[in-house]
Amino acid sequence: MTTQTPIPVVVNGATGKMGREVVKAVAQAPDMTLIGAIDRNPEYIGKDIGEVVGCGALEVPVLNELESTLCMAAQEKQVGVMVDFTHPKSVYNNVRAAIAYGVRVVVGTTGMTPAQIQELAEFADKASTGCLIIPNFSIGMVLLQQAAIQASQYFDHVEIIELHHNQKADAPSGTAIQTAQMLSELGKIYNPPSVEESEKIPGARGSLTEDGIRIHSIRLPGLIAHQEVIFGAPGQVYTLRHDTSDRSCYMPGVLLSIRKVLQLKSLVYGLEKIL
Structure with a gap:
């Protein structure tokens, strides 16, 4: 043997x-x-x-x-x-x-x-x-992304919030970028505007992908790695969240x-x- x-x-x-x-x-x-x-x-x-x-x-x-x-x-x-x-x-x-x-x-x-x-x-x-x-090695994040792809077939409005420790050098996170890329593969434009927006402080609305998805990055001590994908429609909000408590x-x-x-x-x- x-x-x-x-x-x-x-x-x-x-x-x-x-x-x-x-x-x-x-x-x-x-x-x-x-x-x-x-x-x-x-x-x-x-x-x-x-x-x-x-x-x-x-x-x-x-x-x-x-x-x-x-x-x-x-x-x-x-x-x-x-x-x-x-x-x-x-x-x-x-x-x-x-x-x-x-x-x-x-x-x-x-x-x-x-x-x-x-x-x-x-x-x-x-x-x-x-x-x-591999932007994210967590099985839970893979499941979140798959659920987000399913939800994006029914929601036209979505934003991504990613939260990491304050020693992370890049923003947005690779995971958030990958999630937005997955949603973009449906070929639709998200977040059709309802009003003409203006930012009183540049960057207040986060970064913007080509297909209209906003990504917001938070950096604080005490965090490890977290992500929310928030979908909205009249009368309802659907939130997907993944939290890491240990690497x-x-x-x-x-x-x-x-x-x-x-x-x-x-x-x-x-x-x-x-x-």
């Missing part, structure tokens, strides 16, 4: 809030092995990532050397996977570097432009290398993505595409 070789995993952004959870989840997964932990925080460079995140020594030091770690991952017997939870300013180059080394990528970092995502899709396709870009809720989706990305040869956007 042969046993399958564990999937080698590199976590980029390993000491961040999401990165720490990914490290712990990968360390506990029987079919995965953590081979690299990348982070720019000088406080943790050289320290054992397992001790940093509180799950016991893993004999994997925190490094600030992405390309050398990707090179190591590319030489593993099993195809390696990089999970990226870094920053909108660096994620594009991180993903491109991983694809260049033949390392599969699971991206949780949001904030890339549509043009950047398209460029990465073309690069991944040419390299026949799997890449998953562990994302880990089943992250582990599923690590397993699924090995089967891909191109870029796929959205958790719903692999469920």
